[in-house]
Amino acid sequence: MATGATIHTFDVQLADTDRGVYEDYSLRVARHPSETDAYMLTRLLAYGLEFTEGIAFSEGLSSTEEPAIIVRDLTGRLTAWIEIGAPDAERLHHGSRLAERTVVYTHRDPAKVMAPWAGKRIHRSEDIRLFSFDPGFIEQAVPLLERRNTVTMTVTEHTLYLDLNGMTLSSALHEHELA
Incomplete structure (x- = not known):
């Protein structure tokens, strides 16, 4: 844990009917x-929306070599690189080279998040997805x-009920393509 960090506990019930994932x-x-509360909440939501075997929070803001959330298979191989907020193009390029799947979840305006990536070299940018929420959703939560x-998270037909x-x-x- 980071020095000076505030610990929050979350008891989560997840029912993602779109992916067939049901977990407590x-x-x-x-x-x-x-770290802002909005960032932490987005990180929590991304964890649930990407929940699968091998998912874990990285060391977070103190680690520059890992994303906020990682997924590893049973052999330890990195299968998903999950960023939060507004990572730079270089981080996406790096993550896309290391993992089979790279995604970003943002609590910010997706157009403003993607704008700095335009024209930048990002490995397999056509496969990277940016996910965002309705305006004001994170601010209300x-x-x-x-x-x-x-927390109860229910996902059905690309809608999150929190x-x-x-x-x-x-x-x-909302799913946005980079390329």
């Missing part, structure tokens, strides 16, 4: 002092965060 799990998430949280500590919100999952 608990997470201890260390929020670094320089952030005030609901507590140190101990109960119950966070007894309040229910929903957002379409």
Whole structure:
């Protein structure tokens, strides 16, 4: 855990009907002092939306060599590089070279996130996807965060239904192609 990090716990019930993934799990998430609540929440949502065997949070902001979330197979091979926020083109290029799949989840305006990538060399950019939420969705959810949280994530027909500590919100999952 990062020094000075605030620990948040999340008891999550996930029902992703689009992918056929149904899991209950608990997470201890260390929020670094320089990490915003919006970033941490997006990281939590991305973890659930990408949930699969071998998924894990990396060392986070203290690690420049790994994305926020990684997926490894049973042999330890990196299969997914999952970035949060607005990574630069160089990080995407690096991640795309190392992993079979590279995705970005953002809590920001996707057009502004993608603009700096235009014209930059990004390995297999046509295969990289950027996912975003409806405008205001993350901002509505952030005030609901507590140190101990109960979360239900239901995904159906590319819509996320989020119950966070007894309040229910929903957002379409918007997928953007880089190339």
